[in-house]
Amino acid sequence: MDFSLNDDQRLLEESLGRFLHNEYDLPARRARIASDDGFSRQTxxxxxxxxWLGVPFTEDDGGFGGGPVDVMVVMEAFGRAxxxxxxxxxxxxxxxxxxxGGSEAMRRAILPAVIDGAMLLAFAHSELDARFDLADVTTSARRTDGGFVLSGRKSLVLGAAAADRLVVSARSGxxxxxxxGLSLFLVDxxxxGITVHDYPTVDGHRAAEVTLTGVNVPSDALIGEEGxxxxxxxxxxxxxxxALCAEAVGIMATMQAQTVEYLKGRSQFGVPIAKFQALQHRAVDMFAACEEARSMALFATLNADAxxxxxxRAASAAKAFIGxxxxxxxxEAIQLHGGMGMTDEMMIGHLFKRLTVIGTLFGDTDHHLDRFADRASTA
Structure with missing residues (x-):
C-alpha cells in the first residue's frame, strides 16, 4: 500500500514548512501569546x-476540498512549530x-467568512462534571414562540474570548x-445573558468558562435536527x-530532533555526549516512539471517513497509544536536556507542555483505552 502524499499534499506540506520555519520561532510565538488575543490576527x-483555513471544506462552501490526510499534513506542521x-x-x-449540520443559509453566511479569516468560531460543549462523556450535557434549551432560551455553563471552551460566534450544545429533551435530546445552536x-471568563492554559493557548443565563436565540440558529x-x-x-494525534506527532518529531542536536552540542570529558552509547540508545528509542506514533496517527486518519x-475505535486507539x-x-527529552529542559528559554519545555495538554483534550489515555475496549467488544 502506498502511503506517500500526492502532489497537492506535498505542495501543502512545503508551503507550511517554509512559512512556519521563517515566521514562527520561539520569540515570535512568545509575542503572539502575550498579545491581547493570545495569537496573531495578521498571521x-x-x-x-x-x-489553509479552507483545507477541510468543500469547494461548494468555498474551501479546498481536502480530506483527512490534508488536515493531518496541516496539523503535523502546526505541531512542529x-x-x-x-x-x-x-x-x-x-x-x-x-x-x-448547518442550513444552506447558515453555511453561506458563516463558512466563507471563516475561510477568509474574517470570522472565528468556538465550540462550547464540555461541562464541569461530564468527564469526557459527550452526552453528559445539562445546559438547557427551552422552546419559545420565536426560538429557544439557553441556560447553563460550559467549561474549557477553546478560543471563546476571541470568537465571533459560539456553537453551543444544549439539551432540548x-x-x-x-x-x-441534544441540539446545537449558533450563538453570538x-x-x-452570556459571560465569557477568559484564561490562559499551560500550553500557551486560551480557553474560557462560558455562562449562559436566559439567552434568547432564534429558530434559525438551530444547527441540524433538534434533539x-x-x-x-x-x-x-x-x-x-x-487531528490532535497528528499535531502530537509533529511535536514529538521536533522534540526528538532538538534533543539529538542538544546531545551533539553538549560535551563532557572532552567529547560530545552524543557519543555515549547509553544516550544513543535513548535517542534511538525516542525516534522509534515517534515513528510508531506517526503510524498510529496515519491509521486513524485513514479511518476518519469509515x-x-x-x-x-481508530480515534481512541491512536489517542491512547500516542498519549x-x-x-x-x-x-526522555526533558531528562536528556537536564536542567535546561525546564527553562522557559528553550523550546523543549513548551513542546512538552503542549503534548501534556493534548493528552487530556477530549479524553485522556485511560478514557480512550476504555472507549476502544467498549467499541471493540460490540464490533
Whole structure:
C-alpha cells in the first residue's frame, strides 16, 4: 500500500514548512501569546490567504476540498512549530459542525467568512462534571414562540474570548446523559445573558468558562435536527482527536530532533555526549516512539471517513497509544536536556507542555483505552 502524499499534499506540506520555519520561532510565538488575543490576527489572515483555513471544506462552501490526510499534513506542521492560532476551535470544530449540520443559509453566511479569516468560531460543549462523556450535557434549551432560551455553563471552551460566534450544545429533551435530546445552536457571544471568563492554559493557548443565563436565540440558529446532534458531535470530536494525534506527532518529531542536536552540542570529558552509547540508545528509542506514533496517527486518519464504530475505535486507539508514547518521549527529552529542559528559554519545555495538554483534550489515555475496549467488544 502506498502511503506517500500526492502532489497537492506535498505542495501543502512545503508551503507550511517554509512559512512556519521563517515566521514562527520561539520569540515570535512568545509575542503572539502575550498579545491581547493570545495569537496573531495578521498571521491568521496569512493562513487564510495561503488557503489553509479552507483545507477541510468543500469547494461548494468555498474551501479546498481536502480530506483527512490534508488536515493531518496541516496539523503535523502546526505541531512542529507550536502554532497557537485557533485552527482547532474555528476550523475543525465549529467550522465542521456548521458545514455538516448547518442550513444552506447558515453555511453561506458563516463558512466563507471563516475561510477568509474574517470570522472565528468556538465550540462550547464540555461541562464541569461530564468527564469526557459527550452526552453528559445539562445546559438547557427551552422552546419559545420565536426560538429557544439557553441556560447553563460550559467549561474549557477553546478560543471563546476571541470568537465571533459560539456553537453551543444544549439539551432540548431527554435526561442528563441521554443520547437523544441534544441540539446545537449558533450563538453570538455578545448576546444578552452570556459571560465569557477568559484564561490562559499551560500550553500557551486560551480557553474560557462560558455562562449562559436566559439567552434568547432564534429558530434559525438551530444547527441540524433538534434533539439529534450527538452523532454529529461524536463525528466532529473523533476527527478533532485524530487531528490532535497528528499535531502530537509533529511535536514529538521536533522534540526528538532538538534533543539529538542538544546531545551533539553538549560535551563532557572532552567529547560530545552524543557519543555515549547509553544516550544513543535513548535517542534511538525516542525516534522509534515517534515513528510508531506517526503510524498510529496515519491509521486513524485513514479511518476518519469509515463507519462511526470503526472511526471511533481508530480515534481512541491512536489517542491512547500516542498519549503513552508522547509522555515517554517528552520525559526522555526533558531528562536528556537536564536542567535546561525546564527553562522557559528553550523550546523543549513548551513542546512538552503542549503534548501534556493534548493528552487530556477530549479524553485522556485511560478514557480512550476504555472507549476502544467498549467499541471493540460490540464490533
Amino acid at each position: 491568521w489572515k496569512t493562513f487564510a490567504d495561503l488557503g 507550536l502554532v497557537v492560532e485557533p485552527y482547532l476551535p474555528t476550523v475543525l470544530l465549529g467550522g465542521r459542525l456548521i458545514a455538516e 431527554g435526561d442528563r446523559r441521554s443520547r437523544d 457571544p455578545a448576546s444578552d 439529534n446532534a450527538l452523532p454529529l458531535i461524536e463525528d466532529t470530536v473523533d476527527r478533532a482527536v485524530i 463507519t462511526p464504530p470503526e472511526r471511533a 503513552r508514547k508522547s509522555r515517554t518521549l517528552g520525559q
